[in-house]
Every structure is written in structure tokens, then in C-alpha cells.
Amino acid sequence: MSTINYSKTEEECSETGLRYRICDMPVRLRPREAMERQGVEHISDAFLLAILLRSGSKGLNVMDLAERILVRYGSLTALARTTVEELSGDRTLKGLGKVKAQTLRAALELARRIAEEKTDERGSFVRSPEDAAGVLRELAKTLEHERFWALMLDTRNRLKGTATEVSKGILDSSLVHPREVFKPAIQSGCAALILVHNHPSGDPAPSADDVRITRQLIQAGQVIGIKVLDHVILGRRTEDRPRDFLSMREAGLVEFEN
Numbered sequence: 001m002s003t004i005n006y007s008k009t010e011e012e013c014s015e016t017g018l019r020y021r022i023c024d025m026p027v028r029l030r031p032r033e034a035m036e037r038q039g040v041e042h043i044s045d046a047f048l049l050a051i052l053l054r055s056g057s058k059g060l061n062v063m064d065l066a067e068r069i070l071v072r073y074g075s076l077t078a079l080a081r082t083t084v085e086e087l088s089g090d091r092t093l094k095g096l097g098k099v100k101a102q103t104l105r106a107a108l109e110l111a112r113r114i115a116e117e118k119t120d121e122r123g124s125f126v127r128s129p130e131d132a133a134g135v136l137r138e139l140a141k142t143l144e145h146e147r148f149w150a151l152m153l154d155t156r157n158r159l160k161g162t163a164t165e166v167s168k169g170i171l172d173s174s175l176v177h178p179r180e181v182f183k184p185a186i187q188s189g190c191a192a193l194i195l196v197h198n199h200p201s202g203d204p205a206p207s208a209d210d211v212r213i214t215r216q217l218i219q220a221g222q223v224i225g226i227k228v229l230d231h232v233i234l235g236r237r238t239e240d241r242p243r244d245f246l247s248m249r250e251a252g253l254v255e256f257e258n
Contacts, residue, residue, distance in 0.1 A: 129247035152190035178220035204235030204246035
């Protein structure tokens with residue numbers, strides 16, 4: 001029986017002590033070759049992680065390690081919430097190591113910053129709760145704590161500048177004061193705004209404080225002359241909850257201006 005001889009690079013074959021090496025895997029299962037063949041946008045999360053990691057750890061080749069990381073944390077969103085110390089100190093990952101942990105955190109931080117840049121959709125129309133959720137959805141996925149934003153709109157419901165962060169932490173009247181919301185709204189010369197905040201738990205159902213604060217801000221806007229059109233709460237999709245957000249206006253929880 002003839003033996004299949006896979007091409008091997010010095011870097012790929014430098015891993016020793018593994019159950020099997022990347023260079024011993026079929027070409028179609030190697031991460032770099034998969035990316036070249038399929039395109040980076042079409043390969044799996046495990047392949048992408050393996051390319052970042054470059055090599056495995058004791059007893060695990062790089063694909064094993066990448067897959068174990070995904071199983072351990074459940075999703076890229078959960079992985080993005082970890083620290084270098086948590087990753088490098090995780091015994092279930094068999095010596096991931098500080099350098100690999102730093103590489104992963106750097107890549108995930110870049111992804112977070114890209115998502116943050118996307119919140120600057122200057123000139124785009126925000127005409128529905130889905131539009132409002134779309135401005136901040138990707139950024140909110142990576143956050144462990146509540147944040148509150150205001151989307152400033154002109155008379156045609158076009159976004160003026162970036163989403164303005166008002167507060168961090170569990171919402172209460174001391175953190176979300178009308179002054180903090182409407183000062184940048186006045187400075188930007190906006191005609192209306194949409195309130196947005198996230199629930200890291202994933203459940204977008206509003207609390208009693210969410211409803212109370214929303215009513216206070218609507219009343220303040222009426223005095224100032226800036227309409228509050230909606231308050232959108234971001235969560236996560238589940239099998240029982242196909243939408244990852246809730247619109248207080250759509251839910252009829254608060255009476256908003258037209």
C-alpha cells in the first residue's frame with residue numbers, strides 16, 4: 001500500500017509531542033490551506049482561531065486546541081469577554097500560554113473596535129427599531145455591563161454622528177440624568193433621539209426602572225423640544241426569542257411622541 005506524503009513546512013512540523021501534527025492531517029483539514037481554498041469569510045471559527053494560534057500545546061495540535069477553546073467558552077462573544085489572565089490560566093486548555101492568549105485577546109479587541117467604528121453610521125436613516133438595534137448590535141454583544149446610548153437624529157430621521165454613550169452600569173436616575181442625555185442632543189442640533197441600552201443577561205425585557213427612566217426622558221424632551229421616539233433594549237436571540245431586541249414603543253409600554 002502506498003503512503004500518502006503530505007507537503008510539510010518547517011513551521012507546521014515543529015510541533016512535537018502531539019497526538020498528531022497539522023502536517024500529518026489531510027490538506028483539506030489544515031486551516032491555512034482551507035482559508036486559501038475557501039476564502040477567509042467561509043471557513044469555520046475553529047479554523048480562524050487555529051490560524052491565530054499558529055501551533056498547539058502539549059498533547060493537542062492547533063485544531064484540537066482551537067476547538068477546545070470554542071467548546072470551553074461556547075461562543076466567540078463569550079470568548080471576547082475573557083482576559084489574558086483567564087485564558088492563560090485556564091487548566092482545561094492544557095497550557096494555552098500567555099503569548100497565545102495575548103494574540104487571541106488582541107484579535108478580539110480589534111473586532112470590538114471595528115464594531116465600535118460601525119456605530120458611526122453618519123447620514124444613515126433610522127426609521128425602525130430594527131434600524132436602531134442594527135447601529136449598536138455588534139458592539140453590545142461583547143459587553144459584560146449595561147451601557148446606555150442616545151442616537152441623535154435630524155428632521156428626516158438620519159443619524160447625526162456617532163451613537164452617544166450616556167452611562168455605564170445598571171440604569172438608575174443618577175446615571176441616566178436628562179442633563180447627560182440632552183446636553184449632547186442640544187449641541188448636535190438634533191430634532192429627535194432614540195434611546196438604546198443593552199441587557200448583558202440576553203433578556204431584553206425592560207425593568208420597572210427602564211420604564212420609569214424612559215418616561216422621565218420623554219417629559220424632559222418635551223420641555224426642551226427634542227422628541228424621544230423610542231427606547232430599544234438589546235439582548236440576544238434564542239430559540240424562543242427570534243428577535244434580539246425589544247422596542248418599548250412597539251410593546252406599548254410607554255407613550256412616545258410621534
